[in-house]
Amino acid sequence: MTLIGEIIAVFLTLAIFSFLYKDNPAYRFAEYLIVGVTVGYGLPLVYKNAFQPFVLQRIFVEHKFIFLIPVFFGILFWFRFSRNYGWLSRYPIAISMGMVGAGVTMSMNSMVLVQVRQAMIPLETFNIFLIFLGTITVMFYFFFSKAHTGLYGKFSRIGIWYMMIGFGASFGYTVMARISLLIGRLQFLADTFKGWIA
Amino acid sequence: MNFIKNLQGLDRRYVFVFIAVAIIMPLIFPFNSLTYTTTPVENLYQLIDSYSPYVRADDLNGDGIISEEEAIAFKQDRAIFMDFFHDASTMPELFPMEVAVMRHCIYRRVPFFTFTIMEVAAPIIEEAISVVTDEIQKTGRVIERGKDYINIGYKPPALYLPILLGMGDDIAAAVETDTDGNRIENLPMYRDTAIRNYTQMNLVYETSGSDQGLSWMIYARSRFGVNVGVGLTAVMAADQYPYLQSGQCVGMTAGLKGAAEYENLVDMFAMNNLTFSKGQLDNPTEAMMANLDITSDTVPTKFKMARLGMNAQSVAHILIIVFIILGNIGYFLEKKKQNKNL
Structure with missing residues (x-):
């Protein structure tokens, strides 16, 4: 069977x-x-x-x-x-x-209020500073009521870099996920054939 | 140079063959490679471990070690709740981590509930349970359904929210029966223990290929303060980091890598009945190292699937990186040639 x-x-x-x-x-x-x-x-x-x-x-x-x-x-x-x-x-x-x-209301708490609170903690470590910088500059980028020129434009440009790195990380994870799915099937085939031969 | 330029027009089916070979070879000829554990995985492991009677029970004979008898005699007042939210399509990534977490619970005698609102996940739960229990029972240990774990099984999605909130008061009232139709209040894991609601069942581990774990954070964590850990496919991992950073998610196993890390921790600590310590993780004993050798038969193949897969993953990634570099060299050479011709 x-x-x-x-x-x-x-x-x-x-x-x-x-x-x-x-x-x-x-x-x-x-x-x-x-x-x-x-x-x-x-x-x-x-x-x-x-x-x-x-x-x-x-x-x-x-x-x-x-x-x-x-x-x-x-x-x-x-x-x-x-x-x-x-x-x-x-x-x-x-x-x-x-x-x-x-x-x-509960979503507001988890997805907005807690996130905002965590974005307002003292800049004690370099990582927290990076998160702070990323949050501010990405928000600058999505503020369209002012032309993205001069110093403001430079800040929003940093925001673009942050997003690009984020997209890159997501894409890297996606490649890893797709390969994992292939591994799962090939693992099944390899083990089954090994079992048949044994 | 022509070779690199020709790569630009290479039939994608050749790429598929290269990738297939790169993956199959490490699976047929396994080798040991280092797996470093990350903080989100360690946090999840430590939280589950802290519920173990080997950590919580009283040292009755005062020898400084919680024996098996003392652990069994301890009236358990902690459990974890596992929510399976995926079908077979994401099993290669999620199944190894589910098996690893269940193994951890069973080795360390942490009771667990399994639950799903996806009808296609019901057989995945049964498969995970049977993979873990069949193998561990070969060592002589008896694992009883309803006593060591309760499989609630499939419940209709319409009841998801009522169950999720209802478990804040009493799990037996919220889900009523397990997958075999037995009433929860009659099962030893509920009847003979102090496990009643989120106060005792203070960790929900949700595995999915989506952001379903958010539901637990929004409802169960906001209202009852329950700890939420997630096991995700790698695709979804990046989206979860804000919740890890904010502390709403206590731990995460992401993709095959996360599963491999968890397998490592189980083999090093739980299999040797040791409590997690960072010092021992950095300086493992010989017994701990022996379990990490994936080329030996010390650990059954079923329990090292993620690590075997990660070897293939590493080789495939190297190949992809080589292809990307060669492709870009070809692209820039072509561009240079076009500029010259202008």
């Missing part, structure tokens, strides 16, 4: 890699298969872990009819496919957006 699983996994891995040479039916087969398997695996799991315990169990076994309200709003999502009643799907969307809104 394990061997059959390994053969299928090796075939699908090679089928996906075959795209590097050119598009072909084996690649497309593997691509469609992954979409089908993901949906096929997900649907019964969602049914078992969401629909059964939070709809069937609650309403029909525990008789907690309050759960009919979220079920009703959930059903409204399906009207998105109707031309005449599509507007009904906006209500559950509005409720979802309201929930997102509830997190705005």
